[in-house]
Amino acid sequence: MAEVEESPSSRNIPQRMQREVRQRCGFGCVVCGMPLYEYDHLLGWANVKRHAPDEITLLCRLHHHEKGTGLLPAEQVEEANRSPYNLRTGVSKTYDFHFSGKECQVLIGGNSFGATFSADPSILLPISIDDTPLLAFSFSQGRIGLFLNLFDENNELILQIHDNQLVQSTSPWDIQMVGQNLVVREAHRKILVDIVFEPPHRIVISRGRLLRNGVELLIRPDSIVVSNNGATYTGNHIRNCPAGILIGPHSQPISTVLSLPQVPRYRHDKMIRETWISQAFAID
Structure with a gap:
């Protein structure tokens, strides 16, 4: 069972959990594969106030911004999270x-x-x-x-x-x-x-x-x-x-x-x- 940190004192994700997310996402943005990325709470940090590796994904700054402004639908991010770009291709985007x-x-x-x-x-x-x-x-x-x-x-x-x-x-x-x-x-x-x-x-x-x-x-x-x-x-x-x-x-x-x-x-x-x-x- 994946580790869950309920009611954490900050938004900082524990290092071991960050590593688990990186491994699952293929070390890059799940949408485009960019190796420069940010951690994103799929359900929204403000909504859940917890760290669970299955609820966290990797997004490049562009796609993170697009998700935050509604230009990138959450459903598309969740779909990419299930099949990350880099794991499909075997290598990252350049x-x-x-x-x-x-x-x-x-x-x-x-x-x-x-x-x-x-x-x-x-x-x-x-x-x-x-x-x-x-x-x-x-x-x-x-x-x-x-x-x-x-x-x-x-x-x-x-x-x-x-x-x-x-x-x-x-x-x-x-x-x-x-x-x-x-x-x-x-x-x-x-x-x-x-x-x-x-x-x-x-x-x-x-x-x-x-x-x-x-x-x-x-x-x-x-x-x-x-x-x-x-x-x-x-x-x-x-x-x-x-x-x-x-x-x-x-x-x-x-x-x-x-x-x-x-x-x-x-x-x-x-x-x-x-x-x-x-x-x-x-x-x-």
Whole structure:
């Protein structure tokens, strides 16, 4: 039986209930799939004054406003709630980030990668595994684009940003976007990425696990650890170098700061991971 909070002291929905609603709605507006959303009490907060997950849905700001003004009939919202857009399609509607200019910076695990693009086209590739850019900025035809590929432990692509366009799968356990902060979880207290977007030119990743083809990078607030071999990178400030950390084979030559052409695959140091988990979730 779904949990119900009768006569709550505020309109703030408990975190665990928010997560249940996000999972049921496919992490986006049930009408259009937009990954930026607000929580809506289907029966009207003023009418029920309670929090029940089955009575709460996700709506983007436009559809939330339309429902509130009567332009979107409540019956249509209830129908969409029964069959959310993202669960029907398997992925969210795209969302465009507003990155621009010729400057970019990536702060990740106590390391900084940045560039001022002068040539067109150009690229900043902070992390790449086996010719797959996990994180990159490009500059082409006078505009800047953010690229991110996030894989799970099964090597499945679950979230992608391609040239500033965000598309996310409905398969993760939880995806939460609040303001500029995006958090993807595989399970309770098991974060895949915690990223803050700071347009027009910067992103910050303080926690995460970047996975690809048996390689695992653990992101702590002060370091990046390759758990396959224990290699640790901290305090590096790299600017105007096309690539930062390249792991595995790459088909095209590119200037890089740190290269690991060979690492043990699917071998992760248990002690490194346990230490990372205890530190990363100390205040989560």
